[in-house]
Every structure is written in C-alpha cells, then in structure tokens.
Amino acid sequence: MIREECGIFGIYGQKEAAQYVYLGLHFLQHRGQESCGIISSDQTSFYKQIGLGKVSEFFDEEKLNYLKGNQAIGHVRYSTTGSPTLVNTQPLSAMTTKGPIALAHNGNLTNASSIRQRLMKEGQTFSTTSDSEVILHLIARAPYDDIVESTRWALSQLEGAFAVLVMNRDTIIAARDPMGFRPLALGSHEETLTPATQTYVFSSEDTAFSIVQATRVREIMPNEMVVVNSSGLESLPIVSSQPKSRQCIFELIYFAKPSSRVFETSVYEYRYEIGRQLAREFPVEADYVIPVPDSGIVSALGYSHESGIPMALGLIRSHYVGRTFIEPSQGIRDFGVRMKFMPVPEIIKNKRIIIIDDSIVRGTTSRKIIQIIKDLHPREVHFRVASPPVKYPCFYGIDFSRPEELLANKFQSIEEIAKYIGVDSVGYVSIEGLFPEALVNRELFCRACFDGNYPTPIHNVSKESFDHEIQQASLK
Ligand code: SF4
Numbered sequence: 001m002i003r004e005e006c007g008i009f010g011i012y013g014q015k016e017a018a019q020y021v022y023l024g025l026h027f028l029q030h031r032g033q034e035s036c037g038i039i040s041s042d043q044t045s046f047y048k049q050i051g052l053g054k055v056s057e058f059f060d061e062e063k064l065n066y067l068k069g070n071q072a073i074g075h076v077r078y079s080t081t082g083s084p085t086l087v088n089t090q091p092l093s094a095m096t097t098k099g100p101i102a103l104a105h106n107g108n109l110t111n112a113s114s115i116r117q118r119l120m121k122e123g124q125t126f127s128t129t130s131d132s133e134v135i136l137h138l139i140a141r142a143p144y145d146d147i148v149e150s151t152r153w154a155l156s157q158l159e160g161a162f163a164v165l166v167m168n169r170d171t172i173i174a175a176r177d178p179m180g181f182r183p184l185a186l187g188s189h190e191e192t193l194t195p196a197t198q199t200y201v202f203s204s205e206d207t208a209f210s211i212v213q214a215t216r217v218r219e220i221m222p223n224e225m226v227v228v229n230s231s232g233l234e235s236l237p238i239v240s241s242q243p244k245s246r247q248c249i250f251e252l253i254y255f256a257k258p259s260s261r262v263f264e265t266s267v268y269e270y271r272y273e274i275g276r277q278l279a280r281e282f283p284v285e286a287d288y289v290i291p292v293p294d295s296g297i298v299s300a301l302g303y304s305h306e307s308g309i310p311m312a313l314g315l316i317r318s319h320y321v322g323r324t325f326i327e328p329s330q331g332i333r334d335f336g337v338r339m340k341f342m343p344v345p346e347i348i349k350n351k352r353i354i355i356i357d358d359s360i361v362r363g364t365t366s367r368k369i370i371q372i373i374k375d376l377h378p379r380e381v382h383f384r385v386a387s388p389p390v391k392y393p394c395f396y397g398i399d400f401s402r403p404e405e406l407l408a409n410k411f412q413s414i415e416e417i418a419k420y421i422g423v424d425s426v427g428y429v430s431i432e433g434l435f436p437e438a439l440v441n442r443e444l445f446c447r448a449c450f451d452g453n454y455p456t457p458i459h460n461v462s463k464e465s466f467d468h469e470i471q472q473a474s475l476k
Pocket of ligand 1 (some may be wrong): 247348397
C-alpha cells in the first residue's frame with residue numbers, strides 16, 4: 001500500500017470558519033491520517049489546535065469552539081519528511097515581525113535540506129524536522145513588510161512540490177509550485193459575512209467543497225498565488241519565467257478521490273479510461289473482473305466495459321478495521337490484509353478471474369491479497385495494473401522513496417513479478433496508455449516514478465538521507 005501525503009483546506013470570510021475547515025478535512029482524510037490541525041484568526045489573534053490521529057479522533061466540540069474567527073486553515077498529514085510526531089503536525093505557526101503567520105503545506109521540497117542548513121548557519125533555530133518549516137522562516141526573513149511580497153519571495157526560492165496555504169491575521173494566500181505537482185482548488189460560498197464580502201474556500205481536492213456546500217470556481221494554477229482579504233481576490237505569479245507544468249500523474253492514478261476533479265480532469269473518468277486501455281493492452285479470457293477495493297474499482301469498471309467480462313465484487317473491504325492490537329498468538333499468515341479484505345467464495349472458487357488494482361509499488365500487499373484469493377482455489381488468476389511499473393523513487397511527497405523497495409526494481413521481467421505475486425499473468429498499462437489524449441495532456445505531467453526523468457534537480461535527496469541530514473543538522 002502506498003501511504004499518502006497531505007491534504008490542506010482553508011476558508012476566508014465565513015462565521016465559524018474552523019467548523020467549515022473541520023468538515024473539509026474530513027473529506028481529505030484519505031490524504032493523511034497521522035495527524036491533523038486547524039489554525040483560525042479573528043483578525044486580532046490566532047487560535048490553534050493540532051494533534052495526532054484522524055480528524056474525528058482528535059477534534060471535539062470544545063476544541064472547535066476554541067477556534068474563533070472568520071478565517072482558518074487546516075491540514076491532515078501523513079509524514080513525507082520528518083517524523084510523525086506532534087512537533088511536525090501542521091499547520092505550523094510562528095510570531096514574526098510581520099505578525100503571526102500560519103502555514104499548511106502539501107508536497108515535498110527537494111532543496112529544503114540545503115536551505116535549512118544555510119539558515120541554521122545564519123543562526124536560525126528550527127523546532128520541527130519537517131521540510132515545511134523552511135517556508136515559514138523564509139517568509140519571516142523576507143526583506144519586505146508585506147505578507148504577500150514576503151510569501152512570494154519565500155516561495156520563489158523553493159524547489160520541488162508545494163501546494164500551500166499561508167495565513168496572517170487578515171489574509172489567506174493559496175499557492176502551487178511553478179510546476180504544479182500537487183493540486184489545489186478554489187471555491188466560493190454563497191453565504192457571506194456581509195453583502196460586500198465574498199467567502200473563498202481552498203482545498204487539495206474539490207470533492208471536499210460538497211460537504212461545506214461551496215461551489216468549485218477553478219484550480220489554482222501552477223506558479224499562481226491567490227491572495228484573499230478584505231480587498232477581494234488577487235492572482236499573482238510566483239516566478240516570472242514559468243517552467244513547464246509537471247503535475248503528479250499519481251494523483252489521478254491513486255491519491256485523489258474518484259469524486260474529485262484534479263488538474264482539470266475527472267478522476268473517475270480518468271481511471272475508467274485507464275481500465276479500458278488496460279483491457280485493450282492486456283486482454284485475457286476470464287469469468288470475472290474483480291477490483292481490489294477501493295483503489296481498483298473504477299478501473300475495473302472500465303476493464304469490464306471494454307472486455308465484456310462481468311465485474312464482480314469478489315473481495316469485500318471491511319471498513320471497520322482500525323489499528324489491530326490483537327493478533328492470534330499462533331499467528332495467522334497475512335493477518336493484517338485478511339482483516340481488511342473478505343473474499344467471496346462464490347465469485348472465486350473454480351473461476352478464471354482478473355484482479356484489477358491501481359498500482360503495484362512494493363508488491364507485498366498484492367501478494368497477500370492473491371494468497372487470500374488462492375485459498376479459495378480459483379482456476380486461473382490474472383493481475384492487471386492500471387499504471388506502469390513503479391521503478392524510481394518519488395521526491396515530491398509520495399511515500400515510496402527507497403528504490404530497493406520497489407517490486408519492479410527487484411525483478412527484471414513481468415514473468416518473475418507474476419511468479420512472485422503468485423498469479424498466472426501480470427499486465428501493466430503502458431506509459432503511453434497512461435495519457436489518454438481526450439482526457440490529459442501528457443506534456444503537463446510528471447511521470448518520473450515510471451521513467452526516471454525528474455523534472456527538478458533532486459540534490460541526491462531521499463527520505464532517509466533527508467531525515468538523516470536534518471537530524472545531523474539539528475545535532476550540530
Ligand atoms: S515521481 Fe511519480 S509520484 Fe512523484 S510526483 Fe512524479 S508522478 Fe507523482
């Protein structure tokens with residue numbers, strides 16, 4: 001399983017702003033479950049509540065009532081750099097000569113380590129091990145009094161991936177890095193504080209607008225900073241010479257909810273089309289197409305449509321599994337995966353089946369799922385994957401950063417992969433097939449984890465080396 005990155009949500013110009021952010025974060029929970037937080041502002045002071053766990057676990061009425069004001073930003077996190085401790089929980093905040101500043105960041109900066117070391121040599125202290133903290137310090141140290149110019153100055157020095165929400169007492173700034181790796185959508189809300197003001201909403205995925213009854217306006221563009229305050233909305237570029245966009249294709253393949261529209265593309269339509277493409281590239285006779293729930297469902301529908309083979313829910317996902325503390329002392333093989341997926345004997349036994357999943361990264365979960373299925377003695381099992389083999393680490397915020405962990409690196413051939421997973425055949429959609437012309441422009445996407453062509457310098461960083469470097473820097 002790939003662990004996800006982060007989700008950010010903000011609202012400007014709404015009574016009980018924090019309650020709205022709380023609801024929005026619920027719909028972004030799939031992007032990070034380790035920690036969450038909200039900071040609000042009542043134009044005078046900041047109010048902050050951050051903690052470990054899911055949104056519903058951490059927040060209660062008392063905490064939400066504490067968060068006063070008409071503007072707020074929030075964050076759900078799965079740590080991509082730094083440790084999953086309270087100290088790294090976002091939004092981050094700091095008191096500066098420009099007043100209090102709060103930051104929520106999704107993505108991973110590839111030059112955070114060098115900026116951090118430079119700032120530390122200049123006497124800057126750091127209180128987290130997160131790459132995001134450098135953004136906060138750069139804004140604070142920028143040679144401007146104004147939050148907008150200071151933020152632009154700070155963001156223009158960063159390399160890698162960032163979708164950010166920056167807030168001071170009376171302004172929210174939403175921005176995407178010049179290549180636009182991570183998504184960020186702008187929405188508006190009909191109910192406004194006064195007839196003269198507009199309520200604006202920001203979210204990593206627009207599907208979260210529905211729970212707060214906001215309307216999607218558009219995406220924040222790569223290299224764009226959107227500033228909202230009492231003067232209205234203003235759009236500014238971050239750097240003057242904009243590079244080519246390199247949006248993360250994995251957002252469409254796996255991270256985003258099928259109900260979202262990211263990079264101006266319907267996630268549902270995209271996955272359906274990739275399923276159809278997979279059926280064209282790797283047809284096989286079978287009785288049923290079975291999705292790995294939930295990630296493979298939409299592509300399985302597409303595969304079934306194109307192949308004419310009926311889709312059946314041969315694996316049922318248990319939605320009630322939390323952390324499992326009790327494991328039988330004798331040990332049950334693949335216990336964790338067995339807790340999550342229940343096989344349906346009538347669909348599997350003596351049948352020829354095609355399993356569809358969105359991706360295979362390490363292969364360990366796929367292998368366990370196949371074992372559960374094979375316990376029911378199907379006649380044939382074929383695995384079809386709605387993305388190409390992941391061969392290269394991601395440095396832009398996705399947790400599969402060690403090359404030796406990647407299944408497609410461990411084995412040289414598709415036959416070896418099929419043998420390892422335990423199936424009769426494996427088929428991955430091709431890199432060309434990943435970019436259906438009618439839905440996406442391949443020139444605007446990063447696909448470095450498939451082909452190794454990284455769109456930015458990566459300064460030899462990896463999650464481990466980054467963690468190590470910042471720990472060493474912190475110790476020096
Ligand atoms: S390397 Fe892969 S996962 Fe990372 S940003 Fe590029 S496409 Fe997305």
